[in-house]
Amino acid sequence: NAGVTQTPKFQVLKTGQSMTLQCAQDMNHNSMYWYRQDPGMGLRLIYYSASEGTTDKGEVPNGYNVSRLNKREFSLRLESAAPSQTSVYFCASSEGLAGGNARQFFGPGTRLTVL
Amino acid sequence: LAKTTQPISMDSYEGQEVNITCSHNNIATNDYITWYQQFPSQGPRFIIQGYKTKVTNEVASLFIPADRKSSTLSLPRVSLSDTAVYYCLVGEGADKLIFGTGTRLQVFP
Numbered sequence: 671n672a673g674v675t676q677t678p679k680f681q682v683l684k685t686g687q688s689m690t691l692q693c694a695q696d697m698n699h700n701s702m703y704w705y706r707q708d709p710g711m712g713l714r715l716i717y718y719s720a721s722e723g724t725t726d727k728g729e730v731p732n733g734y735n736v737s738r739l740n741k742r743e744f745s746l747r748l749e750s751a752a753p754s755q756t757s758v759y760f761c762a763s764s765e766g767l768a769g770g771n772a773r774q775f776f777g778p779g780t781r782l783t784v785l
Numbered sequence: 786l787a788k789t790t791q792p793i794s795m796d797s798y799e800g801q802e803v804n805i806t807c808s809h810n811n812i813a814t815n816d817y818i819t820w821y822q823q824f825p826s827q828g829p830r831f832i833i834q835g836y837k838t839k840v841t842n843e844v845a846s847l848f849i850p851a852d853r854k855s856s857t858l859s860l861p862r863v864s865l866s867d868t869a870v871y872y873c874l875v876g877e878g879a880d881k882l883i884f885g886t887g888t889r890l891q892v893f894p
Contacts, residue, residue: 674828703882712872712884713829726879760828770876771817776828 672696674777676761682783683751691746691780693761701768702744704736706757713760719744720768751784789873794889803860805888807873810854818849818856819874823887829872833858868892
């Protein structure tokens with residue numbers, strides 16, 4: 671039981687490049703989330719998915735797109751990376767309804783640097 | 786929106802009990818209170834969740850007064866490995882997923 675896995679662990683991009691961050695969970699959870707965490711800051715929600723086939727914007731969605739490929743996988747895409755998107759990205763999942771009352775399980779994170 | 790307020794940092798020594806308080810004056814009827822712990826370079830980890838009164842698990846206790854406008858996370862007999870950032874979350878919907886900057890706990894030997 672791996673929990674929540676994320677790939678890659680580290681990535682360096684040049685401004686304007688695109689990439690997709692992958693996330694998968696093996697807990698049969700309905701809800702999945704993408705957060706970003708800037709140095710010394712808390713986590714900010716980018717997008718979330720309350721169920722397979724649905725996605726919704728979080729606090730900071732601009733510059734990102736997501737896909738809930740199936741119940742297990744939730745990907746985050748940067749179409750044209752900018753230095754302001756340099757951050758650590760965390761994926762999480764939870765049972766039941768998406769939201770603050772749900773117990774979330776987090777992945778190990780992807781450390782992204784945009785030059 | 787149930788905005789939360791926590792101390793920015795706290796210091797303690799090994800073996801002491803640590804209490805971290807979170808204020809949430811606008812908590813709604815359906816809102817639970819959830820605490821997470823985050824070590825450097827790792828994702829947050831769920832510690833405890835409660836609705837009212839007291840909740841205890843193998844890691845911590847959570848005290849919630851009757852008016853639910855605040856809550857206190859209690860870590861008994863902390864060790865160096867409890868050095869981390871602790872986040873208090875309050876709220877039901879996805880719009881309530883605001884981690885804030887948390888409380889940075891430093892435990893000294």
